[in-house]
Amino acid sequence: MTIRFVTSNAGKVREAREYLTDDVEQIQYDYTEIQSDDLADIAVAGAKEAFEETGGEDPVLVDDAGLFVEALGGFPGPYSAYVEDTVGVERVWNLAEMEDNRRARFRCVVAYYDGETAETFDGAVPGRIVAPRGDGGFGYDPIFEHEGATMAEMSTERKNAISHRGRALAKFADWLAEN
Numbered sequence: 001m002t003i004r005f006v007t008s009n010a011g012k013v014r015e016a017r018e019y020l021t022d023d024v025e026q027i028q029y030d031y032t033e034i035q036s037d038d039l040a041d042i043a044v045a046g047a048k049e050a051f052e053e054t055g056g057e058d059p060v061l062v063d064d065a066g067l068f069v070e071a072l073g074g075f076p077g078p079y080s081a082y083v084e085d086t087v088g089v090e091r092v093w094n095l096a097e098m099e100d101n102r103r104a105r106f107r108c109v110v111a112y113y114d115g116e117t118a119e120t121f122d123g124a125v126p127g128r129i130v131a132p133r134g135d136g137g138f139g140y141d142p143i144f145e146h147e148g149a150t151m152a153e154m155s156t157e158r159k160n161a162i163s164h165r166g167r168a169l170a171k172f173a174d175w176l177a178e179n
């Protein structure tokens with residue numbers, strides 16, 4: 001089976017390919033990101049729209065993720081992509097740097113839709129915000145430290161083993177194998 005991963009983010013596709021035995025095809029379709037605090041709502045709406053717009057044959061996967069910084073009330077959260085594009089990762093570090101509490105969490109929801117069934121799978125990972133280190137991964141990885149290493153200092157395999165996306169993809173892979 002081919003799964004169409006609807007995303008503009010090659011890093012997400014690289015991580016999904018390490019997890020899924022099925023073919024993962026990257027589709028660049030800019031689905032409407034509905035305004036919601038709930039990553040699952042955003043991902044399911046996107047998956048349904050993308051499925052219809054891409055011909056409605058192969059099942060689609062949409063991944064909505066975000067970085068939630070505790071001392072900043074969960075900012076940038078569902079607005080993580082917008083914040084990365086506007087102020088940038090370095091300045092999110094500058095904001096967190098002023099706080100005593102540097103705890104943060106990455107969250108990810110993967111939504112699957114095949115025309116009949118819509119399912120979501122979520123994953124989260126705790127960590128702390130640090131000055132940027134490492135050149136692997138993507139997005140906020142250089143400022144997110146988990147057990148002593150930033151995610152940008154990890155191989156894709158190691159990041160997958162502990163990451164929000166890895167956890168969501170593991171649940172998805174189990175569900176796929178059963179169905």
Ligand code: ITT
Nearest residue numbers: 007008009063064065066080081084138139140141
């Ligand atoms: P698509 O919407 O096209 O899939 P995107 O990169 O815009 O790609 P999101 O809307 O899910 O993805 O945006 C989430 C933001 O969080 C974006 O700035 C990402 O770079 C970042 N992000 C998501 N997963 C991440 C990860 O595993 N490590 C670091 N940053 C991540």
